[in-house]
Amino acid sequence: MPTRKLFGRALALAALAALPATAFTVPSPAVAAVASAPEAAAVTAPISFVELPSSPLPSDHAAHRIVVTYRNGTGADQTIAPQILVESPDAGPFLAPGNVKLEALTGGHWRTVPLASQTGTLYSSLTSAKLVLHSHHTLTQYYRLTVLKVSPGTVVPRVAVFG
Known part of the structure; x- marks a missing residue:
């Protein structure tokens, strides 16, 4: 993996660690078989990431579905967060948030992320x-x-696992 991407992910983790503790206590809407995170949940940065198969950023203007699937195979509940990364090529051009539109299916409706x-x-x-x-x-x-x-780029779905 290129150095820039590792450095970028390290910076993103450092930015998460600098957030106030209250930023990590807001759960997402309930999903089947999950419950909202309790107030006493870990208030730390993720301890690991499970990277799912990546794909090239599509080169058309059509909506492309991304499915993030993660199984908790442990004997205990886990605090997790699905995440989508869209990485620029190492040599640029670098992507801006206005280059793509990301939506999540929540409660039967697509909402902009x-x-x-x-x-x-x-x-x-x-x-x-x-x-x-x-x-x-x-x-x-x-x-x-x-x-x-x-723009050229790579779509990297992943799941953050919190301690």
């Missing part, structure tokens, strides 16, 4: 996606990505 940008990587918030996944349950979250300004 704001994207932040750091070091050429666009990313969805972990804070608003945070939830508790019960032992031996599976999360399936549907996203829709539409390219507004055709």
Whole structure:
């Protein structure tokens, strides 16, 4: 993996660690087989990320579905957050949040997911996606990505796991 991408992810983790503790206590809307995160949930940065298969950023203006599936195979509940990264090529041009539109299927409706940008990587918030996944349950979250300004890049879905 290129150094710039590792550095960008490290910066994103550092930025998360600098957020106030209250930023990590807001759970996302309930999803089947999950419950909202309790107030006493871990107030730390993620301890790991489970990266799912990546794909090239589409080169058309159609809506493309992204499915994030994660199974909690442990004997305990886990606090997790699905996340979508859209990475720019190492040599640029670097993507801006206005280059793509990301939506999540929530409660039967597509809602726009704001994207932040750091070091050429666009990313969805972990804070608003945070939830508790019960032992031996599976999360399936549907996203829709539409390219507004055709640019090279890579779509990287992943799941943050909190301690």
